[in-house]
Structure formats: C-alpha cells, structure tokens
Amino acid sequence: MDDVEAVVLVGGKGTRLRPLTLAAAKPMLPTAGVPFLAHLLSRIRAAGVRRVVLGTSYLAETFEAGFGDGAALDLELIYVTEEQPLGTGGGIRNVADHLTAETVMVFNGDVLAGTDLTAVVDTHRRTDADVTLHLVRVQNPRAFGCVPTDAEGRVQAFLEKTEDPPTDQINAGCYVFRRKVIDQIPAGRVVSVERDTFPGLLAEGARVWGHVDAAYWRDLGTPGDLVHGSADLVRGIAPSAALPGPVGDRLVLEGAELAPDALVFGGTTVGRGVRIGPGARVEGAMLFDGAVVGAGALVRHSIVGFGAQVHEGAVLVDSVVGDRAVVGAQCELRHGARVWPGVTLPPHGVRFSPDV
Numbered sequence: 044m045d046d047v048e049a050v051v052l053v054g055g056k057g058t059r060l061r062p063l064t065l066a067a068a069k070p071m072l073p074t075a076g077v078p079f080l081a082h083l084l085s086r087i088r089a090a091g092v093r094r095v096v097l098g099t100s101y102l103a104e105t106f107e108a109g110f111g112d113g114a115a116l117d118l119e120l121i122y123v124t125e126e127q128p129l130g131t132g133g134g135i136r137n138v139a140d141h142l143t144a145e146t147v148m149v150f151n152g153d154v155l156a157g158t159d160l161t162a163v164v165d166t167h168r169r170t171d172a173d174v175t176l177h178l179v180r181v182q183n184p185r186a187f188g189c190v191p192t193d194a195e196g197r198v199q200a201f202l203e204k205t206e207d208p209p210t211d212q213i214n215a216g217c218y219v220f221r222r223k224v225i226d227q228i229p230a231g232r233v234v235s236v237e238r239d240t241f242p243g244l245l246a247e248g249a250r251v252w253g254h255v256d257a258a259y260w261r262d263l264g265t266p267g268d269l270v271h272g273s274a275d276l277v278r279g280i281a282p283s284a285a286l287p288g289p290v291g292d293r294l295v296l297e298g299a300e301l302a303p304d305a306l307v308f309g310g311t312t313v314g315r316g317v318r319i320g321p322g323a324r325v326e327g328a329m330l331f332d333g334a335v336v337g338a339g340a341l342v343r344h345s346i347v348g349f350g351a352q353v354h355e356g357a358v359l360v361d362s363v364v365g366d367r368a369v370v371g372a373q374c375e376l377r378h379g380a381r382v383w384p385g386v387t388l389p390p391h392g393v394r395f396s397p398d399v
C-alpha cells in the first residue's frame with residue numbers, strides 16, 4: 044500500500060454534535076483518550092499508507108496544531124484548506140494538486156470502522172474500477188442511503204433513505220479513487236460526492252464497484268453514536284492502535300480522581316484531572332478533561348464537556364453537557380438533552396428537558 048495515498052475529509056461543521064463542535068471540529072473531539080482522528084490515522088498507517096492529505100475547512104488550524112507534520116504517527120500529513128466549505132466532492136477535488144499517487148483512498152473523517160483497508164484496495168485493483176466504495180451491511184438500512192450491487196459487485200444505484208430499502212448495504216464513507224476521476228470533479232464549487240459525483244459516474248457508465256463486508260462500522264456524527272463508538276474503542280470492540288491505555292471497562296487518564304466507591308464502567312473515558320465523587324455511577328460515558336461528577340450522580344451514555352460540572356445527585360442519561368456548563372444538584376436530564384457551554388442550571392432546576 045505504499046503506492047496508495049489517503050485523503051481524509053475533516054472540513055464539516057458537525058452541526059449534529061453541537062454544542063461540542065462549537066469549539067472543536069468533530070474529528071478533533073477527544074474520543075477514548077485521543078482526538079477521534081488519531082484512531083483513523085493510525086488505522087490508515089497500519090494498512091501501509093504513509094502520505095495523508097487532510098481536507099480542512101471548519102476550525103482548520105486546529106488540525107495542524109494537533110497533529111503537526113504527522114511524524115509522531117509515522118505519517119506525512121499535508122493540510123489543504125477550503126476557505127468556503129466545498130462539500131465532500133468539492134473537498135476531494137480541492138486537494139487534487141497535492142496528490143502524487145494513481146490510487147487514492149478517501150475517508151470521511153468521522154467514521155469508526157474495522158474494515159481491512161488492504162482488501163478494499165485489492166477489490167479496486169482486481170475489478171479495474173474507476174471508483175470502489177466500501178459498503179457495509181447494517182441491521183437498519185432505512186436510516187441510510189443504500190447502494191445495491193450486481194452479482195459481480197458492480198454498483199447499480201445510489202438510493203436515498205427509504206422505508207423499504209432493496210438491500211442492507213450502505214455507503215460506509217470510505218472510497219478508492221483512480222486519480223483521474225478526482226481531476227474530473229468540477230473545481231472551486233460545492234459538490235457532494237454522494238449526491239453528484241457517484242450518480243454522475245453511474246450515468247456515464249463508469250466502473251463503480253462495491254467492496255461489501257459486515258465489519259465493525261459506526262458513523263460518529265451524533266452524540267449517541269459518538270458516545271457508543273467511544274465506549275466500543277475503550278472496550279476493544281472497535282480495535283485501535285491509538286488507544287492510550289489497555290482495553291478494559293474504563294479508560295482513566297492522568298490526574299483523574301475517582302472516589303473508591305464510585306462505579307465507573309461500560310467503556311467510560313475519564314479525562315485528565317476529572318473528579319468523580321462517592322457513590323456516583325458513570326456508565327458508558329465520556330468525561331472530557333477537567334469535568335466533575337458529584338456524589339451520587341448518575342451519568343449514563345452521556346458526554347460531559349471540558350471543565351463541566353454535574354453536581355451531586357444529578358441524573359444525566361443520553362445527554363450532552365457543554366464545556367464549563369454546570370448541572371445543579373438533583374437536576375435530571377434525559378433523551379438527548381443538551382446544555383450549552385457555560386450555562387448553569389440551578390439545583391432541582393430541570394427535569395427531562397430536551398434542550399437547555
């Protein structure tokens with residue numbers, strides 16, 4: 044794979060993950076102890092690829108600040124920024140001048156997957172395809188656009204979400220491109236690879252192939268997926284060489300203080316300097332650096348932002364607390380509630396609110 048280059052698209056605004064993405068780009072959010080992108084980059088490196096071009100836009104400078112020239116990951120990292128976001132296809136076209144290889148793997152920067160990347164490239168070469176898409180079989184294809192293939196694996200259509208999908212194969216957000224196909228994407232304007240480029244290639248009769256598997260796959264675009272993906276990384280269900288500690292029921296980073304009787308499990312990440320009080324129960328959660336969970340609080344499948352506080356007896360289920368926000372004692376937040384950064388909820392101040 045040393046003759047293959049990678050492009051990772053990291054320019055999206057990550058609106059579904061607000062308020063976490065108001066201050067950090069989605070691929071830079073701490074996920075099982077490191078920025079999510081570190082997991083993806085280490086997987087790309089492990090497959091034998093050395094040169095990676097990052098297509099940035101939103102909070103572009105934070106990527107180079109985090110990863111530099113890539114030497115720490117044994118990668119050569121190149122950053123190419125869109126002044127205005129150009130969409131997924133426009134983002135790929137925008138990095139074309141920086142590519143040197145004939146075979147280019149393109150990744151959405153927010154997908155956690157266990158697929159054998161070498162096998163995807165092998166399919167591409169064996170079928171002499173113009174573009175090969177990684178397609179993954181999922182239990183509920185209704186939530187995604189689906190991509191039927193014929194008996195040889197040739198893609199037949201790109202279908203929007205439907206109640207009655209004809210296949211359980213969905214676009215997994217990882218592609219192999221023949222270089223010349225990238226050059227044909229219109230430059231300098233917004234293009235969606237899913238809605239414009241791929242349907243256009245099919246209409247022209249280009250060789251578009253699918254590499255289908257049922258490996259681990261999760262798009263970390265929503266708080267629920269991010270928190271479950273993070274727990275899968277901590278528990279080793281989604282393997283990653285970038286995990287900064289042993290696989291286990293929890294990952295505790297430096298300087299964290301856990302009361303001896305606090306129950307912390309289910310793939311929870313406890314960030315640097317976090318404090319968890321006596322009798323607290325923290326299950327499958329993400330506690331960013333400096334967060335505080337008070338005595339007797341319950342935090343389940345929720346994300347607590349940098350320096351945020353969940354006071355004693357509060358309940359947080361399937362919810363997000365923004366950076367430096369305070370959830371007062373005995374408050375109860377469930378069902379996708381989100382507290383905006385810096386907001387303070389008074390004690391007993393809220394129960395079951397969907398948005399605060």
Ligand code: GTP
Pocket residue numbers: 052053054055056057058059060069098099100125128129130131134135150151152153264
């Ligand atoms: P939402 O706003 O929550 O939908 O998130 P998003 O902006 O990240 O969009 P989406 O999840 O559909 O994006 C899929 C991948 O493409 C992510 O890794 C994004 O960072 C990336 N992406 C989306 N739009 C652009 C863009 O305009 N330019 C670049 N370079 N990357 C993009």
